[in-house]
Amino acid sequence: MVRSDRLLDEVKTFNDLVAEVQSKGICGKCGGCVSFCSAGEFNALGMREDGSPWLMDEAKCVKCGICYLICPQVKVLDPELDDKMFWKPPIGPNLRLVSARTTSPRVMEVCTDGGVVTSVLTYALEKGLIQAAIVSRKTGPFERQPMVATSPEELIEAAGSHFEETFHLDEIGRRYNSFVPSVRDIKSLGKRNLERVALVGTPCQVYTFRKMQLLKVVPSDAIALTIGLFCMENFAFDEAARQRLERKMGVPLDNIRKLNIKDDVLVTRQNGEVVHIPFEIVHEVARPACFACPDFACDYADISCGGLGSPDGYTTTLVRTSLGETVYNGAKQEGYIQEWSPPEEERADLHKKQMMEKIVSFAQRKKERARHILSE
Ligand SMILES: Cc1cc2nc3c(=O)[nH]c(=O)nc-3n(C[C@H](O)[C@H](O)[C@H](O)COP(=O)(O)OP(=O)(O)OC[C@H]3O[C@@H](n4cnc5c(N)ncnc54)[C@H](O)[C@@H]3O)c2cc1C
Ligand code: SF4
Ligand code: SF4
Ligand code: SF4
Structure with missing residues (x-):
């Protein structure tokens, strides 16, 4: 359990989330507070x-403080979390940093960058290290659902x-949202008798x-492995x-055939042409909550993955x-993934450094962006 007395002195509840998160416009509508409310069966929160949470019946709130503490926009548990996860500046633990890719032609055909996420999960599943993985399936451009x-x-x-x-993009009143409320799916694991599950998620979800896990909220003990995605922002926008x-993108x-996010946003057209879109252009359709989010490299994951810094077709993989490390090494030794090295061996260290x-x-x-937004 969390040792800090300061948390026991003053229990903050959903009303504090309203004051500190919702009213500032930085609620990401992740659904964590509602899904894991201790008075869930009594419908204290709705x-x-x-996707925005609200206090349906204050009398049913048992003032446990869970909703407040697990909200990704609340940072009071950071000291305990940093201790537990051996966090160190500037981006948390780093046991190994490589450019890697899948060895499966089938995964390569469909993956985002090098397919490391899918292939490491496939290895873990096939070797019985996990029984399932919370991932997300595409339901449209800028739209996914947890599965x-x-x-x-x-x-x-x-x-x-x-x-x-x-x-079909021309429905009237259509809204687009690429954020996936995967954290809510943790709730279903108990009912499905799943005890060893991997979670793939953005930094806010892993956080x-x-x-x-720190607060021992059931069934977070069923998550056996976390694979995090680097994340600058997620998108939510309407038709206009x-x-x-x-x-603006042209x-x-x-x-669009494919989207990759690296130094900028790479849009591959249906005819194969690749267009580079600066982040400044897509910022306009980013979710407001993302501007208050300080974590890019998913500092608390077991393995973090992104496209930034790797050659095309490879995933930048940070084992934390x-x-x-055990899972990554297993996937590599069993031939599910392979690493990239520059042609001249002496440039390998330079590649890692860059x-x-x-x-x-x-x-x-x-x-810096989060600091600026939160100080306004
Ligand atoms: C919203 C978002 C923003 C990103 N921003 C950056 C960035 O700024 N810089 C950078 O270098 N990399 C970024 N990435 C990571 C990058 O796009 C790739 O996901 C990563 O390199 C892994 O590639 P892969 O080929 O190994 O993954 P794959 O093998 O293709 O597997 C990708 C996995 O991610 C899951 N997934 C896809 N979309 C989402 C989502 N919205 N929420 C949760 N899970 C999802 C899929 O279900 C799948 O399991 C971002 C990813 C997302 C989803
Ligand atoms: S019961 Fe706990 S989790 Fe639910 S609203 Fe009250 S403080 Fe939040
Ligand atoms: S960000 Fe998530 S946990 Fe926080 S108030 Fe919004 S829905 Fe609840
Ligand atoms: S920037 Fe990424 S990690 Fe941060 S709140 Fe948005 S989706 Fe979550």
Whole structure:
């Protein structure tokens, strides 16, 4: 249990989330507070259609403080979490940093960068280290839904950022949202008798999960492995914003075959042409909550993955914990993934140094952005 007396002195509840998070416009609508409310069965908290939480019945609140403490916009548990996760500046633990990719042609065909996420999960599943993984499947451009994958086929279904299907973009009043409320799916694990599950998520999701683990919120003990994604921002926008975005990008959404995020946003058109879009252009459709988020490299994951710093077709893979190292090494030794090295061996150290410098620079930019927004 969390040792700090300061947390026991003053229990903060959902009303404090309203004051400190919702009213500042930085609620990310992740649903964590509602899903893990101790008075869940009594409906103390509810969720509106747009995903925002509200206090349905204050009399039913047992004042446990869980909703407040696990909210990704609340940082009071950071000292305990940093201790537990051996966090150190500037981006948390780093046991190994490599550019790697899958050895499976099938995964390579569908993955986002090098398919490391899907192949490490496939290895863990096939060797019985996990029974399932919380991932997310595409339901449209800038739209995904969480899913509990229990087979390699389902992992492949969830991989990548391709938009090969014909999506219908012209529904009136349509909204786009690429944020996936994966944390809510942790709730379902107990009912499904799943005891060893991997969680793939953005930094805010892994952060909330780690806080649940620290507070021993059931069934967070069922999460056996976390694979984090680097994340500058996620997107939520309506039809009018979509049209503005398309004009600025110069590419209609239904002409996009694939999206990658590295130094900037790489849009691959249906004809294979790649267009580089600066982050400044997509900022307009980022979720407001993301501007208050300080974590880029998913500092609390077992393994963090991104595209930044690696050659095309490879995943920048940052192994952070001894568990992450065991799983990563197993996947490599069993031939699920392979590492990239520059042609001249002596440049390998330089490549690692340059990758690390890029990650640290993006992490610092994001921290600075959050500091600026929260001080306004
Ligand atoms: C919203 C978002 C922002 C990102 N921003 C950056 C960035 O700024 N810089 C950078 O270097 N990398 C960023 N990444 C990570 C990068 O795009 C790749 O996901 C990462 O390199 C892994 O590639 P892969 O080929 O190994 O993964 P794959 O093998 O393709 O597997 C990807 C996994 O991620 C899951 N997933 C996809 N989208 C989401 C989502 N929205 N929420 C939760 N899980 C999801 C899939 O279900 C799948 O399991 C971002 C990813 C996301 C989802
Ligand atoms: S019961 Fe606990 S989790 Fe639910 S609203 Fe009250 S303080 Fe929050
Ligand atoms: S960010 Fe998530 S946990 Fe925090 S108030 Fe919003 S929905 Fe609840
Ligand atoms: S920027 Fe932060 S809050 Fe937004 S999706 Fe990424 S990790 Fe979550």
